[in-house]
Amino acid sequence: MKIGFSKKGLTLNSKEFNPLNISVNGFGLETQDLKLPIDIDPFEVLEGLAQARGAEVTQEQKIKILQETLKKFEL
Known part of the structure; x- marks a missing residue:
């Protein structure tokens, strides 16, 4: 696994990665459409x-x- 940093954020194996999209034990957030x-x-x-x-x-x-958490970020 190759981890990188760019102006747009974090990359894993040269692909953009958003840590909010991580799923743990079947629970997670999907932010692509947000x-x-x-x-x-x-x-x-x-x-x-x-x-x-x-x-x-x-x-x-x-x-x-x-x-x-949601109030803090006005989501």
Whole structure:
């Protein structure tokens, strides 16, 4: 696997790669059709969503984390 960086972002094996399109255990986001504002940092979104991991996080807390993440980026 070849990882590269360009002005447009991250590349894997010379193909553009968006970290938001990663699927984990069958869950993920597909952003190809979304019109995201250009100033959104995909890694910030992933950090926000990563807070919802773990057995100790309740369903209510997961929903609150998702709402806060979406609100932060005005999605």
